[in-house]
Amino acid sequence: MKMGEPLLNKISFLIPGFILIVIFVVYPIVATIILSFNINPVPGIDVTGGKAPGLENYYKVLSSPKFINPYGLKTLSFPMGAIIHNIIWIAIHLPLTIILGLLIAVLLQNVKGGSIIRSFIFLGMVIPMIVGGLLIQFSFDKDLGVVNLFLKIIGLGWLAKSWTIYPDTALLSLILGSVWLWTGFSVTMYSAGLASIPKEIIEAAIVDGADFKTILFKIIVPLLKPVTLTVMAMTILWDLKIFDIVYVSTQGGPGGASMVLALLMYDYFARVQHYPMAATVAAILTVITLPVVIFWIKMVTKGESK
Amino acid sequence: MEGQSRFIIAVVIALIIGIVIGYGVGFATIGPSVTTKTVIQTTTVTKYVTQTSPATVVTTLTVPTTVVRAPMTLVVIGPWAGAEMEAFMEVLKAFEREHPNIKLEYRIYRAEDLASVAPPQFAAKMAPGDVIFTAWGWWVKKMGERGHLYDLSKLVNTGEFIKGIFDSVKSGDKIYGLPFTAWAKPGFWYRKSLFQKYGLEPPMTWDDFLKLLDKLKGELGGPPIVTGDGVGWPISDVTEHFLITFGGPELQLKLIKGEVKFADPQVREIFEKYIVPLLKKSYFSEPIEWTRALELWWQGKYALYFMGTWLTGMVKNPEDLGFFPLPGCKGVVMGTDYIIVPKYTKHPKEALLLAKWLATEGQRVHAGTKAGKFATWLKVGIEDHWKPMQEVFKKLKDKMPLPDLDDSVGGDWQKLFWDQLKLLWVDPGKLDQVLNTLTTNFPKK
Numbered sequence: 155m156k157m158g159e160p161l162l163n164k165i166s167f168l169i170p171g172f173i174l175i176v177i178f179v180v181y182p183i184v185a186t187i188i189l190s191f192n193i194n195p196v197p198g199i200d201v202t203g204g205k206a207p208g209l210e211n212y213y214k215v216l217s218s219p220k221f222i223n224p225y226g227l228k229t230l231s232f233p234m235g236a237i238i239h240n241i242i243w244i245a246i247h248l249p250l251t252i253i254l255g256l257l258i259a260v261l262l263q264n265v266k267g268g269s270i271i272r273s274f275i276f277l278g279m280v281i282p283m284i285v286g287g288l289l290i291q292f293s294f295d296k297d298l299g300v301v302n303l304f305l306k307i308i309g310l311g312w313l314a315k316s317w318t319i320y321p322d323t324a325l326l327s328l329i330l331g332s333v334w335l336w337t338g339f340s341v342t343m344y345s346a347g348l349a350s351i352p353k354e355i356i357e358a359a360i361v362d363g364a365d366f367k368t369i370l371f372k373i374i375v376p377l378l379k380p381v382t383l384t385v386m387a388m389t390i391l392w393d394l395k396i397f398d399i400v401y402v403s404t405q406g407g408p409g410g411a412s413m414v415l416a417l418l419m420y421d422y423f424a425r426v427q428h429y430p431m432a433a434t435v436a437a438i439l440t441v442i443t444l445p446v447v448i449f450w451i452k453m454v455t456k457g458e459s460k
Numbered sequence: 461m462e463g464q465s466r467f468i469i470a471v472v473i474a475l476i477i478g479i480v481i482g483y484g485v486g487f488a489t490i491g492p493s494v495t496t497k498t499v500i501q502t503t504t505v506t507k508y509v510t511q512t513s514p515a516t517v518v519t520t521l522t523v524p525t526t527v528v529r530a531p532m533t534l535v536v537i538g539p540w541a542g543a544e545m546e547a548f549m550e551v552l553k554a555f556e557r558e559h560p561n562i563k564l565e566y567r568i569y570r571a572e573d574l575a576s577v578a579p580p581q582f583a584a585k586m587a588p589g590d591v592i593f594t595a596w597g598w599w600v601k602k603m604g605e606r607g608h609l610y611d612l613s614k615l616v617n618t619g620e621f622i623k624g625i626f627d628s629v630k631s632g633d634k635i636y637g638l639p640f641t642a643w644a645k646p647g648f649w650y651r652k653s654l655f656q657k658y659g660l661e662p663p664m665t666w667d668d669f670l671k672l673l674d675k676l677k678g679e680l681g682g683p684p685i686v687t688g689d690g691v692g693w694p695i696s697d698v699t700e701h702f703l704i705t706f707g708g709p710e711l712q713l714k715l716i717k718g719e720v721k722f723a724d725p726q727v728r729e730i731f732e733k734y735i736v737p738l739l740k741k742s743y744f745s746e747p748i749e750w751t752r753a754l755e756l757w758w759q760g761k762y763a764l765y766f767m768g769t770w771l772t773g774m775v776k777n778p779e780d781l782g783f784f785p786l787p788g789c790k791g792v793v794m795g796t797d798y799i800i801v802p803k804y805t806k807h808p809k810e811a812l813l814l815a816k817w818l819a820t821e822g823q824r825v826h827a828g829t830k831a832g833k834f835a836t837w838l839k840v841g842i843e844d845h846w847k848p849m850q851e852v853f854k855k856l857k858d859k860m861p862l863p864d865l866d867d868s869v870g871g872d873w874q875k876l877f878w879d880q881l882k883l884l885w886v887d888p889g890k891l892d893q894v895l896n897t898l899t900t901n902f903p904k905k
Contacts, residue, residue: 199583296746316746319689320886405691405875409883409890409897424576426872 189433201429211434232321232411236418243329244393250333251389255340263348276338287402290331294318321411324404340385347381387450394443415439533563537589539570543774547831554825562810571596582608587802590811597628598870600798604636610801612638615816622836637798638819641826641833645697645793647785648764662784673743676763686762689747692878696866698766706730709791709860716868722898739888773830778848792859796836876901
């Protein structure tokens with residue numbers, strides 16, 4: 155048997171996928187980055203409006219109050235700018251997702267009917283995000299919303315209002331809504347992780363007199379570290395590209411108080427029809443997400459090699 | 461193994477070099493896009509009519525009135541759903557009866573969705589529909605100037621339409637959209653039965669209006685005016701009504717042209733003296749999605765609703781409807797849905813035939829339905845309109861028709877205007893911020 159034959163076979167299997175990836179993944183990414191510098195990515199089709207190549211779009215986007223609003227930052231009032239809103243989103247959403255996911259998974263581990271409850275929690279993940287956005291809008295509605303109903307029941311009726319229409323609460327309500335939509339993911343991940351922990355370890359700890367707190371923080375949490383890192387990476391990526399629920403429920407308003415990067419990109423693309431500016435926001439978004447992706451890939455490959 | 465790795469690396473490098481060379485060759489051989497002039501062809505139709513516009517059109521164009529071909533389907537895109545769509549379907553059916561060989565398929569696209577979806581399709585020389593309706597004149601003009609739409613200037617006699625209706629879709633001597641029926645945003649709607657119940661009358665002065673609001677707030681135990689919401693246009697409509705009432709029709713026109721800024725003392729005074737106090741006294745509700753707001757208002761939770769005339773076709777009993785403009789208001793915002801024909805339609809002759817029919821005889825059909833619209837084609841008489849609209853017309857005939865502010869300015873500023881007004885509605889203390897934002901972001905000429 156010749157040495158080259160198996161290699162050629164392997165390559166012949168790889169080439170179709172490779173070509174598809176180049177056409178549908180690599181090329182659009184490269185084209186977007188090229189376009190962000192005011193260079194037409196498709197020969198013969200002018201989408202830059204004849205502007206000279208350069209960094210003009212980056213200057214415009216980065217200095218725009220839609221991206222970072224110095225006044226909002228100084229006074230700690232909304233809008234603070236899309237990038238800050240995304241960071242706030244991560245800062246609130248990430249810990250809540252991890253804590254809730256872990257707690258619910260642990261609590262449901264040995265509960266009868268736990269899988270049914272997990273299915274209900276997972277519902278948030280399977281409904282389309284557009285519907286999720288509408289549900290968030292209704293949930294925080296003054297008259298129809300379950301959140302305001304709950305507030306009234308516990309005696310906090312004075313807080314009842316349509317949360318998504320006020321600048322100081324619009325972003326917060328969307329973030330809280332997204333916790334509900336995304337927690338199903340972390341619960342599922344942690345449940346799978348918990349199932350992989352050998353029972354003997356827990357049982358040995360119980361025999362040694364360890365309480366629930368000790369078992370949770372000294373055994374379960376450290377053993378679930380790979381799961382936590384995956385949940386973290388996926389949640390940050392999800393938060394950075396968040397679009398649907400904002401578009402449907404607030405359109406980034408009021409007054410830009412819930413504007414996020416992906417919606418800013420969409421606005422430049424669809425409303426202003428300034429494609430190079432949209433490409434610039436996309437390129438910035440890519441640069442921001444890249445470290446997270448690299449970290450996650452490294453972590454996964456490290457885990458596999460172990 | 462080392463040999464295998466080298467082979468793989470060589471293949472990958474060869475592929476990359478191939479792509480780069482291919483790209484370069486493509487770049488070198490494909491020339492820049494060429495803008496071509498499209499002429500309306502009229503050679504394959506069986507019957508022609510020659511029309512000459514008495515006003516501005518100097519050349520003569522033959523337009524088809526009947527096209528005899530094998531049965532085919534045209535896709536018509538419009539923004540109407542629900543009751544509004546039902547009214548529009550009557551128009552399409554009337555056309556199909558007159559032209560049995562042309563079937564019409566209706567698809568719903570809101571103006572904001574169309575403005576997002578269509579430009580990339582146009583750039584790829586494709587069209588989402590053969591005949592398209594949109595209320596955004598600025599967008600029609602923009603797409604026309606980019607060469608995506610047929611010039612329809614010679615398709616109708618512009619002198620037969622309401623004066624000024626073509627202004628926003630005109631570029632030089634070209635007209636990229638034909639007007640369909642028009643709506644008006646005449647004032648605050650109320651249920652006559654509710655006013656009778658509380659012994660109320662439409663106000664004649666601003667003080668009367670304040671007293672009315674005060675009394676209604678007491679009777680209803682909450683805000684008397686419901687604020688419609690959606691993407692934001694209902695709030696901009698009521699704001700424009702205040703600006704026209706207290707600044708006169710000319711203020712609306714100057715704001716559209718950018719001759720008066722929102723931070724101008726005259727505009728600021730209207731906000732400070734009339735709009736903000738009403739907001740601070742909670743006479744307006746929180747913004748509520750406009751169709752739900754309509755239900756709540758009709759059920760009696762709210763007493764007043766600022767909305768366009770299409771509302772007449774959306775209520776159960778139009779005879780119970782009354783409206784009043786703010787006392788002293790001399791203008792009324794009117795707008796139309798423009799009919800456009802993309803150059804990329806596969807059936808240009810039939811599409812142009814339909815566009816012409818819709819802008820003329822189609823309006824007669826539509827005005828007679830429960831659409832709540834007025835005809836912009838002057839050959840449609842007031843007697844051709846649905847009865848409740850005849851009543852509305854009588855009340856509005858002395859008002860000066862004005863273009864919609866945000867629909868005229870358009871672009872990113874339109875969304876900003878809606879968004880900033882929403883902010884003002886929930887936080888009237890941010891008036892300075894709102895007016896400054898609207899001023900600094902107003903499109904420069």
